[in-house]
Amino acid sequence: GENVGLHLPTLSVQEGDNSIINCAYSNSASDYFIWYKQESGKGPQFIIDIRSNMDKRQGQRVTVLLNKTVKHLSLQIAATQPGDSAVYFCAEKAYGQNFVFGPGTRLSVLP
Amino acid sequence: NAGVTQTPKFQVLKTGQSMTLQCAQDMNHNSMYWYRQDPGMGLRLIYYSASEGTTDKGEVPNGYNVSRLNKREFSLRLESAAPSQTSVYFCASVKGRNTEAFFGQGTRLTVV
Numbered sequence: 001g002e003n004v005g006l007h008l009p010t011l012s013v014q015e016g017d018n019s020i021i022n023c024a025y026s027n028s029a030s031d032y033f034i035w036y037k038q039e040s041g042k043g044p045q046f047i048i049d050i051r052s053n054m055d056k057r058q059g060q061r062v063t064v065l066l067n068k069t070v071k072h073l074s075l076q077i078a079a080t081q082p083g084d085s086a087v088y089f090c091a092e093k094a095y096g097q098n099f100v101f102g103p104g105t106r107l108s109v110l111p
Numbered sequence: 112n113a114g115v116t117q118t119p120k121f122q123v124l125k126t127g128q129s130m131t132l133q134c135a136q137d138m139n140h141n142s143m144y145w146y147r148q149d150p151g152m153g154l155r156l157i158y159y160s161a162s163e164g165t166t167d168k169g170e171v172p173n174g175y176n177v178s179r180l181n182k183r184e185f186s187l188r189l190e191s192a193a194p195s196q197t198s199v200y201f202c203a204s205v206k207g208r209n210t211e212a213f214f215g216q217g218t219r220l221t222v223v
Contacts, residue, residue, distance in 0.1 A: 008151055032209040043115075043201055043214035044154075051209060089153065091212070098144070098169065099212060101153035 019077040023090035030092035117215035124192040132187040134202030142205040143185035147198040
């Protein structure tokens, strides 16, 4: 994965606002993408996935957008809550290859 | 269902000591993986097992060995621990192609 050093990018949002977390992926052959949430001291937890034949997928309070032209993935969280504070990272996968994980973005929800 | 279970949760080793990290999944998944997570970096693949009876090197295999004991269990062994192996280790399992990876809670390893 890409090495961005010791400090993760941080996104700070007010409670109740919408959050948008971005991810640039590297392999144009990737056809499956996942967003994970990782709380401090815990393992990554699946949030939502999307396949390359789609450009948008919605879950409960979350939406993933995929732009294959510019190899960009975003996660939108509606009405962000304190419990959403965590590190979020994307994963990409191409056929016959293993997952490649991004370094993550730390989401901080302000009261 | 417990999902993916890793033991131990924490471990401190002295340089040169050996240990085995255990992982078991109860979801009947075919593929299992070992990753390490270091500050500010994405998960890096150490070894994986695409199916029972097979294992392959990932991105950072040096200093590690693995055993796919059966379909449920996939262990990671450090034969001679080094400070550079201080990290958080995650085990994961996957059912099939284009399905999500399920992760364990991690093992925080410190080598002094």
